[in-house]
Amino acid sequence: MHGPMANAALIDRLNQASVNHINFPLVTLPFDEAPGEQSYWMPPELTTLYGTAVWDELSEDQKIDLSQKEFALICSISCNGEKEAIGDIAKIMLKSKFESVRSYLSHLIREENNHIDMFVEFCNRYGELTRFRYFYTKGDQCTDPAFNDLLAFIHLLVFEELGDNINRVMARDKSLPPLVRAINKLHAEEEARHIAFGRHIVTELATELSRKISANQTRKLHDYVYSHIHTRHYEYHNMRIYSSIGIDNAFSLRERLVLERDASFFFRTESDPHTPLKKILTFLHSIGLISDAQLHEPPRQMLNVERAAETLCAR
Ligand SMILES: [Fe+2]
Ligand SMILES: [Fe+2]
Known part of the structure; x- marks a missing residue:
């Protein structure tokens, strides 16, 4: 992004932080310290069944098994999202409009690649890596690159904003295995910088796009972003x-469970899960990415219908 579009001070600060805190998790994290087979790898209240009648029926062994498999699932979801982000950003980073943020895009790609290494290493050693087919991955690109540039960063930002709380809860939980805590701590620290960057670049790209799209396209963009947020919890619920x-x-x-729940799922350990979610929605509303009604009304039942990005740019 040229001149006035880029916040030079923010980008400088983020570039410096990435250099000062450069970290290769395969070298620095205690991967040889195996998490105990008889211990929870996630706090029970972060498992998807906690608080349901099904949970109450589970034996202690089943609860532990669930927490271990769901932690490996979270690692899998993270690295699947990260490889999409890396692919999307790598494809567009040399465009002239990204000139002033390109140095940071490079740090971001390296950091996300490190996260993939870290999550894959954990799954290779101690769990199982689950692969996903995101509905927005291939064959769903708009013909208008301005939409695709924005969507690349919206997908990443939503993923990071929603996942942040889960990382923080696990990073500070002293009952969890040291390796699990270390993974979550490193992730939360680097993601905090990505989120600061993501808010900036999504704001710039959304403002730029809003000037050139029709009312109908704006409405479809709102629906897409809103559905995207309220369907992210689906893959955390795994039938297998x-x-x-x-x-x-x-x-x-x-x-x-996926139909009963919405994005407040990501903040379910908070006293009021709707407060942090409202903050994210308020931000997206402030830059014109969701409508007034979507900010104020509870999620509609029809959110299980996943919307494809490819129809977004049709006028
Ligand atoms: Fe990451
Ligand atoms: Fe990130």
Whole structure:
């Protein structure tokens, strides 16, 4: 982004922080310290079944098994999101409009690649890596690059904003294995910088796009962003994991939970999960990415319909 679009002081500060805190997790994290087989790898209240009637029926061994498999699932979800972000950003980083932020995009790609290494290493050693097919990955690109540039950073920012709380909760929980805490601590620290950058660049790109799109395109963009936020919890609910710990009707359990829940799922350990979510929605509303109604009304039931990005730029 040229001249006035880039906040030079912010980019300088972030570049400096990335250099000063350069960190290669495969070297610095205690990967040889295996997490205990009989211990929780996530606090029970972060597992997807906690607080449901199904949870109350589980044995202690099943609860521990669930927490271990769901931690490996979170690692998998993270590195799947990160490889999408790296791919999307690598493709566009040499455009002249990104000139003043390009140095930071490079740091961001390196850091996300380190996160992939870290999550993959954990799964290779102690868990199972789950692969996903994101609905917005391939074949869903708009014909208008301005949409795709914005979507690349919206996808990353939403993913980071929603995941941040989970990382922080696990980083400070002294009952968790040291390796699990270290992974979450490193991730939370680097993601805080990515979020600061993401808010900046999404604001710039959204402002730029809003000047040239029709009312109909704006409405579709709002619906897309809103649905995107309120469907991110889907992949945290995994039917195969439910089956593998011995739950019957894993499919219907998964379907019921994802439809009952919305993005407040990511803040469920907070006293009021809606407050941090409202902050994110308020930010997106302030830069014209969701509508007044979407900011103020509870999520609609039809959110299970995943919207494809490819139709966004049609007028
Ligand atoms: Fe990351
Ligand atoms: Fe990130």
